[in-house]
Amino acid sequence: MTATVSISSIEKNFGATKTLKGVSVDVAAGEFLTLVGPSGCGKSTLLRIIAGLIPQDGGTISIDGAPVDHLLPKARDVSMVFQSYALYPHMSVRENIATPLKVRRLSSFARWPLVGKFAPGQAAARAEIAEAVKQVAAQVEIEALLDRRPAQLSGGQRQRVALARAMVRQPRVFLMDEPLSNLDARLRVHMRGELSELHQRLGATFIYVTHDQVEAMTMSTRVALMMDGEIVQVATPDEIYTNPADVRVARFIGSPEINLLQGRADPQGRISIAGRATALRTEAVGQLTVGLRPEILTIDDGSSDIVIDGRLQRVERLGHDVLLHVRNDGSDRKNMTLRVSAAELEALQMSGRLEENFTIGARATAALLFDADGKRLPAIHGATASEPLTYSSGRKLVGV
Amino acid sequence: MTMVLSSHPIGRTPRRRLGAEIAPSIAYWFATPSIILLVGTMLLPIVVMIAMSFTDYELGALDFSFVGFDNYVSLWGDKTFWRSLLNTAYYVALVVPASVIIGLVLAVMVNGLKRGRRFYQIAFFLPVTSTLIAMATVWKYLLHGKIGPVNHLLTAIGLPGMEFFGDPSLVMPALAIIGVWSLAGFNMVLFTAGLTAIPQELYEASAVDGIDNPIERFFTVTLPMLGPTTMFVIITTSITAFKVFDTVAVLTRGGPQGASDVLLYVNYLEGFQYMRIGLASAITVVFLGIILLLSLVQAKVLERKVHY
Incomplete structure (x- = not known):
């Protein structure tokens, strides 16, 4: 039936x-x-x-x-x-x-x-x-x-x-x-x-x-x-x-909410966030939005394709996971959320990296691009473009 | 609140209640005015009334003496009292079912209207706002044996004319019609309030369950959900109907041949026409007792059926 x-x-x-x-x-x-x-x-x-x-x-x-x-x-x-x-x-x-x-x-x-x-x-x-x-x-x-x-x-x-x-x-x-x-x-x-x-x-x-x-x-x-x-x-x-068609979908699905940053694509399609060049490429030109899920963000160790300056605001412990609320001191002054494991947080605290200003990093493959109307833009990043993203694929942490 | 408390070193300052603390002996003084009002306006008159029912006090008399249960004994043997009691019961039996059912039907029908709901609600509520004594005069004309339009209508369709206020067997039903007319609108308003409290999801659930016949839906959802309202309406209508007085006083004065003697009218005659306050008080005590009993029984019986 x-x-x-x-x-x-x-x-x-x-x-x-x-x-x-x-x-x-x-x-x-x-x-x-x-x-x-x-x-x-x-x-x-x-x-x-x-x-x-x-x-x-x-x-x-x-x-x-x-x-x-x-x-x-x-x-x-x-x-x-x-x-x-x-x-x-x-x-x-x-x-x-x-x-x-x-x-x-x-x-x-x-x-x-x-x-x-x-x-x-x-x-x-x-x-x-x-x-x-x-x-x-x-x-x-x-x-x-x-x-x-x-x-x-x-x-x-x-x-x-x-x-x-x-x-x-x-x-x-x-x-x-x-x-x-x-x-x-x-x-x-x-x-x-x-x-x-x-x-x-x-x-x-x-x-x-x-x-x-x-x-x-x-x-x-x-x-x-x-x-x-x-x-x-x-x-x-x-x-x-992993593949939201629209920025509203990306915002609604996923908790904590996806981090959205204003970006800009130059005529060659190279995207910069808050004035910093990134490895992201697109076919569009002009204002766009870059979406980064909390779990793909890491504290940068120099190997990230995207880097954003930040300063720790608040730590929210969920048990196994920990949310780091970070103030982005770039041009749009947005708060960002990182999701790390409790063990990773401990390692970061031991190394003293959370006490001063630091850089948040992410892999270009994990970023989601949306145009000014909120529609999803295809990102171009070589051979890895169609590779499915898993929870830990975008993650690399200092000291772990 | 917690912020304030935690700023104190814990253990040193005792945990204090918010607000002033007043000794009970002083607190009772604050309640005294309302207690005096309650006793003076509600309880005392009833107590005095009950006490007077054991006296032979007459209105205007300078002294009186206690006569024990004499008043009750003479009531027991009084034909007029028993006739008025029966007439009142007959009136209640006619008015309560009719005005509750008509009120319910009106409420459900008016509530289902797409437009004009306000108009009908006001129209049916108008009798409640008008003075019954003034409207009784209109009813007297309407139901008049010779010049009344109702009788003209009856004879026009080939039925015999009826002396509504002249025929002992018709006078109570005629008064009951006026009673229903004046009460149904109020009951409709109460039922309307009850109807708006029924959750829409229940109707939707019944539709999905397959109940698409309006009458079955009424008996499955509407009526059970109106249970508490119905109980309230039945009790208040019974009490109001039991207190029937003004139409009798204006239209029939107990006639013809005592066929419309009702409890409160007889009570009024005893007290204010024949000045026998003692006897009138005894009737009032009986009257109050009956209303109390009626309400208690209804509440007990209905309570079990309407509260889920």
């Missing part, structure tokens, strides 16, 4: 504001696609359009190749998990999970409040539903909670009930609207793992909305990054991190 979802040039306006400006993306069967972006970028609106909860103003949604634009949510065979879980507070967990099945399998008279239970000829259907509820409750390990009300459950347990309610009728597509954002940090990390596992086990198509880039990076098959009602880039988590 899995299906492709094709979203093609979806538009949505609320009054004069264009919330979605022609969004298109194809989701493969069994894929875990994450729509990620800052608040108000239209990702939740897009999810509701896929579910059929709100109509679009233009474009088409197809599930399994067939357009579903004219269908009510019930007929689209999708299920959805909401940020607030949206459980029915007056029903037990068992009744909550059974609701989607009851609506589909029981006659309308049998669903009447109070008198419905006297409807004849529904015993077989009721038994089937009870069995399905029991099975799905076992899958998310909430069998012991079936007779409780949602108010008696913790956040994590409610989350599981919401998942069970979504799973129970085996829909073709799962839609998830920030399902983890109401959980505390620990539980969120745990549920991230469980959701990934669930996706693998069910093999269903997941479309997952979040504003948290960590969730997007850790769980998805592909990430679609949305900004201002448009999809800026769709790529695998690896690709979107």
Whole structure:
């Protein structure tokens, strides 16, 4: 029970504001696609359009190749998990999970409040539903909670009930609207793992909305990054991190944020940062932005292709890693962040190199170039241009 | 706060509470004015009233004596009292369900409107703001046996005309119609407030679950989520309906043949027409007791059903 979802040039306006400006993306069967972006970028609106909860103003949604634009949510065979879980507070967990099945399998008279239970000829259907509820409750390990009300459950347990309610009728597509954002940090990390596992086990198509880039990076098959009602880039988590198509993507993905420096390309395409020549080359001329991820920066030992002057502001210890916040005394006076390991920090402190002004360095191959509009520019640096970048490839430290 | 504390050498200065510390004996003096007001305006009148129900005090009399439970005993044997109690109960039984259901239906329908919502809300709320005594005169004309438009309408469609305020079996329903008219708008406003508190995601969840029939959606989401509001509305409407007085005093004066005698009207007659304050106080005590009991029972029964 899995299906492709094709979203093609979806538009949505609320009054004069264009919330979605022609969004298109194809989701493969069994894929875990994450729509990620800052608040108000239209990702939740897009999810509701896929579910059929709100109509679009233009474009088409197809599930399994067939357009579903004219269908009510019930007929689209999708299920959805909401940020607030949206459980029915007056029903037990068992009744909550059974609701989607009851609506589909029981006659309308049998669903009447109070008198419905006297409807004849529904015993077989009721038994089937009870069995399905029991099975799905076992899958998310909430069998012991079936007779409780949602108010008696913790956040994590409610989350599981919401998942069970979504799973129970085996829909073709799962839609998830920030399902983890109401959980505390620990539980969120745990549920991230469980959701990934669930996706693998069910093999269903997941479309997952979040504003948290960590969730997007850790769980998805592909990430679609949305900004201002448009999809800026769709790529695998690896690709979107190492090869962002736009400076907004580079800024949004990655924590701490990428360091962006103003650069200038001379007519030969040689790029200088804060007046210092670098080994970077490009085909463009004029102002541009150079992006350097915190982990590719090092304290220069004379071998770097790019060098920036800096002065240590603050050290932030994360356990295994340490963030060095460095003030760049160049023309644009920006703060930069370096990520080094705790061992490296110790070595640097021993050598006394962090006490005075020093030079930050990076390999030219690891730098990301963006033009004045924020679009990615191809960098030219010889044979190594297409070499994939790994975490430690751009790193070389003094004294280690 | 922490900055200030940590600037002190730890251990030397004792940790101090922010704000002034006041001895309890002084603190109680600050509470005295509000306690006096509370006792003087709320509790004392009730206590005096209960005490008077055990006396034979008459309005204007110079002295009185305690008569024990005599007032209650004479109430027990009084046909008018029992008739007024039954009439009041009948009125409550007519007004509460009708005004709660009409208020709920109006709220749901008006809330679902795309435009004109404000207009309808104001229109239905108008009866609440108007004085019932003034409007009762209009109703008296509307429901008049001979010149009333309602009767003209009834005879025009071939039904017999009805003497709403002249027929003992029709007078309570006629008063109940006016009661519903004056209460439904207020209930609608309360339900509207309850409706806006229902999270939109719950409706979306029900749509994804496959509940696309509006009536089923009402019973699955709207009504259960309005539970606490409904409980509040039922209790306040019951109390208001139990206190029916002005329409009776203006329109029927208990007639015809005592068919619209209600508890508060009889109470008013005893106290201010026949000057028997002792007896009137006894009726008030019974009245308060019934309202208290009604509210308690409703709260106990409904509380379990509406709070999840």
